[in-house]
Amino acid sequence: MCWFVPLGAAMMGSTTAAVTAAGTASTAAAIGAMTTLSGLSTAMSFAGQRQQVRAQQQMQNIASEQERQRFFREQTAIRRQEAQQEQAAAEESLAIQLRAQQAVATAQTAAGEAGVTGTAVNELVNSYFQQAGDYRRQLFMERGFQREASQQAGVEAGFRTQMEQTRINRPISQPSLLEGAVNIAASAYGGAAQGAQFAALREG
Numbered sequence: 001m002c003w004f005v006p007l008g009a010a011m012m013g014s015t016t017a018a019v020t021a022a023g024t025a026s027t028a029a030a031i032g033a034m035t036t037l038s039g040l041s042t043a044m045s046f047a048g049q050r051q052q053v054r055a056q057q058q059m060q061n062i063a064s065e066q067e068r069q070r071f072f073r074e075q076t077a078i079r080r081q082e083a084q085q086e087q088a089a090a091e092e093s094l095a096i097q098l099r100a101q102q103a104v105a106t107a108q109t110a111a112g113e114a115g116v117t118g119t120a121v122n123e124l125v126n127s128y129f130q131q132a133g134d135y136r137r138q139l140f141m142e143r144g145f146q147r148e149a150s151q152q153a154g155v156e157a158g159f160r161t162q163m164e165q166t167r168i169n170r171p172i173s174q175p176s177l178l179e180g181a182v183n184i185a186a187s188a189y190g191g192a193a194q195g196a197q198f199a200a201l202r203e204g
Contacts, residue, residue, distance in 0.1 A: 056172050063168045071161040075154060082150045089143040093136050100132030 104125045111121045 053172055053174060060169055060172075064165060067161055067164050067168060071157065074157050074161075078150055078154050078157065082147070085143065085146050085150075089139055089146075092139055096132050096135050096139070100128050103128045 107124050107128065108121060111117065111124070
């Protein structure tokens with residue numbers, strides 16, 4: 001038996017072991033690279049979700065501010081109408097009083113010129129003032145109804161804007177950083193397990 005035969009076998013064994021080790025290392029590196037890519041993909045997905053959430057929040061803020069401005073304009077219009085109605089009622093009440101006074105003065109003058117005095121003139125004067133009082137009471141009653149209507153309109157406007165703000169600012173599903181980390185860890189663990197299994201099979 002020649003001495004170079006065992007030497008050749010040993011060399012062949014060493015070469016095979018080296019190739020096997022290189023192949024195992026290459027496979028592990030490939031699996032590691034795949035794990036890294038998976039982790040990067042998960043991280044990029046998380047970043048994209050965060051960006052989408054920020055965009056949605058910005059849109060919510062804009063819509064919420066627009067609704068707030070709309071509600072402010074509506075409340076301003078209701079208050080302006082209320083003030084106009086109040087002024088109109090006050091002017092009408094004053095006009096009623098002045099017309100009654102003018103009518104009484106005219107009646108008294110006419111009665112004096114006609115020589116009519118006493119109870120008849122007093123009854124005529126009282127009739128004018130009573131009619132004016134009835135008209136003013138009716139005006140005040142209508143004004144009270146208008147105030148109630150304005151208050152109710154303000155309350156309903158508040159309810160509407162509250163419901164709209166609730167709709168606009170509904171919760172946004174937030175991306176889970178923990179879930180992303182778990183996915184990356186699971187991917188890394190899976191890759192490491194696959195690499196170890198592959199190495200064990202090659203060695204076996």
